[in-house]
Amino acid sequence: MASVGGGGSNFSVSLQSQRGPSTSPPLDAFFLTGSSPSFLGSRSMVSFEDVHQVNGSTRPFFRSFDHEENGDDELDEYFYQPEKKRRLSVDQVRFLEKSYEVENKLEPERKIQLAKDLGLQPRQVAIWFQNRRARWKTKQLEKDYEALQTSYNGLKADYDTLLKEKDKLKADVNLLTDKLLLREDKGNLELSDKETLSQEPQKKPIGDSTSEGEVSKVSIVACKQEDISSAKSDIFDSDSPHYTDGVHSSLLEAGDSSYVFEPDQSDLSQDEEDNLSESLLPPYVFPKLEDGDYSDPPASFEDHAFWCWSY
DNA sequence: TTGTGTTTTATTGCCTCC
């Protein structure tokens, strides 16, 4: 096969236009042309005009036939310069586009008919359809990519919003839990003082190990444990069970759910309790609570805890 | 005018189907 280069010359087009013997031979297009005169004047590289009049000279279109017949390579190359690749005319392309819209695949009969109507080789029509399908596929990929990108951007925006909301809620929970701990610690301090002052002169009956103050304290402990547990479960409900970020998470993870309000702590001395409470507090600096703060808490999250404390 | 990027036409090689 006398193919010249990678695809520039139409000599190879002429000779390779059909791959097998069963389809129409390369010359068919020329014999089939003429049914649509409007296309015959195009600058198509295989139009009848081009075959016979290129650069004002008349020469055979199928150079390679001559080439093979006379075998004079140098003479051929001197006299017969390769034809330039030419684009299809606007009318031809329009016609092909309409045909493509009807059906993007070519049956052999349709290919022959189109080639006949356009004054092209059937092979050219087939190539045009093939390239047209490739173009469509490329555009479709671009569209799909854009759609995916749009979808991704939307999802990412939603995700970022939710992330910010989550962080805010987490901060709120931490703040409120810290307040609760601080208040509880103050309450314990005050109760211990009252206990010391009021019970020192009295002798308690043997076996009655539960004073009034201790009852209150136990109640507080019970309530606080409940609150902390619920706060903790809230955190773990809204996050990963392995969430460890934030000040309070370390506090919550430091032991089991009762470590903060371990009943045994009532056996500790005041100093020990103070030290323990301080060591358990996060390194936040809160405004010091006055006595009145305990009797008049803000009507909010702490209401329940405060009620427990009063009880 | 020229360099450069894009589009179009065409080839090649591989694969699948009948």
Add this chain to the structure above:
DNA sequence: GGAGGCAATAAAACACAA
């Protein structure tokens, strides 16, 4: 094994800025 489709690629044609 032949026909036809597709991906990759070459190369000409075209568009356009500098």
